[in-house]
Amino acid sequence: MRWEGQRESQNVEDRRGMGPVAGAGGLGIGGLVLVLAVSYFTGMNPLALISMLNGMQEMAPSSVEETAPTGPVMDKLGKFASVVLADTERTWEQLLPTIGNSYQDPRLVLFSGGVQSACGMTSSAVGPFYCPGDRRVYLDLSFFNELSQRLGAPGDFAQAYVIAHEVGHHVQNLLGIAERVTNLQRRASEAEGNALSVRMELQADCFAGVWGYHAKHERDLIEPGDFEEGLRAASAIGDDKLQRMSRGTVRPESWTHGSSEQRVSWLRKGLESGDPRACDTFSGHRL
Numbered sequence: 708m709r710w711e712g713q714r715e716s717q718n719v720e721d722r723r724g725m726g727p728v729a730g731a732g733g734l735g736i737g738g739l740v741l742v743l744a745v746s747y748f749t750g751m752n753p754l755a756l757i758s759m760l761n762g763m764q765e766m767a768p769s770s771v772e773e774t775a776p777t778g779p780v781m782d783k784l785g786k787f788a789s790v791v792l793a794d795t796e797r798t799w800e801q802l803l804p805t806i807g808n809s810y811q812d813p814r815l816v817l818f819s820g821g822v823q824s825a826c827g828m829t830s831s832a833v834g835p836f837y838c839p840g841d842r843r844v845y846l847d848l849s850f851f852n853e854l855s856q857r858l859g860a861p862g863d864f865a866q867a868y869v870i871a872h873e874v875g876h877h878v879q880n881l882l883g884i885a886e887r888v889t890n891l892q893r894r895a896s897e898a899e900g901n902a903l904s905v906r907m908e909l910q911a912d913c914f915a916g917v918w919g920y921h922a923k924h925e926r927d928l929i930e931p932g933d934f935e936e937g938l939r940a941a942s943a944i945g946d947d948k949l950q951r952m953s954r955g956t957v958r959p960e961s962w963t964h965g966s967s968e969q970r971v972s973w974l975r976k977g978l979e980s981g982d983p984r985a986c987d988t989f990s991g992h993r994l
């Protein structure tokens with residue numbers, strides 16, 4: 708990616724070095740990896756682990772918010788994350804009004820070890836996540852090492868895809884999609900709730916692709932091979948592949964993010980269309 712020298716977002720809070728916080732909160736991309744690993748070594752049902760994490764999140768205080776220095780970050784990886792956030796802001800400020808809402812920028816919180824959010828106390832082990840309660844994306848930059856080394860998905864666009872995916876959840880929040888899905892899940896069975904979660908995650912993948920399209924065609928930030936990095940990352944974090952890695956078996960009824968094929972398909976749809984209206988994962992039966 709041609710990101711160096713581009714505008715950095717001012718909506719960044721750098722909480723790194725403020726100390727780890729024990730607990731569990733929003734389950735992000737890395738969270739599924741952790742759940743499956745714990746399930747493999749302990750024999751616990753992965754659905755029970757997810758439920759436990761969600762329960763801890765719900766019990767945690769919902770109004771707690773830490774303050775931290777804002778403004779430019781100084782290290783290269785932090786600057787990269789800030790540039791990606793700034794470019795997503797530019798994309799969604801332009802696009803969201805076309806589908807019925809004005810865009811309000813989220814904040815990006817960089818942390819290390821653990822963090823307190825409006826969604827509760829969260830360990831880095833759960834990976835990047837978005838908290839609708841405070842409209843913040845939370846990211847421990849060490850996750851990028853795991854993405855590259857453990858999951859085999861290196862590259863700056865793979866990293867940018869992770870950030871853009873979480874921003875996609877912010878877009879869902881602004882559009883009221885997140886609230887509607889949460890209400891449906893409260894009345895649904897476990898399997899039905901998981902299926903709704905999959906549709907949410909795939910839409911966030913598609914929204915990440917929409918950003919990538921505009922970064923390429925309007926601002927020339929994308930270099931040859933970048934999109935392929937993102938698609939490899941989407942494949943690497945499919946539920947089927949992660950389950951096969953951790954347990955050797957695949958259980959589609961327990962998926963919460965979608966298969967590798969589904970994640971690649973919806974990310975590609977956004978990358979090729981650049982249109983958020985192409986990201987309707989809630990219509991139709993097939994994903």
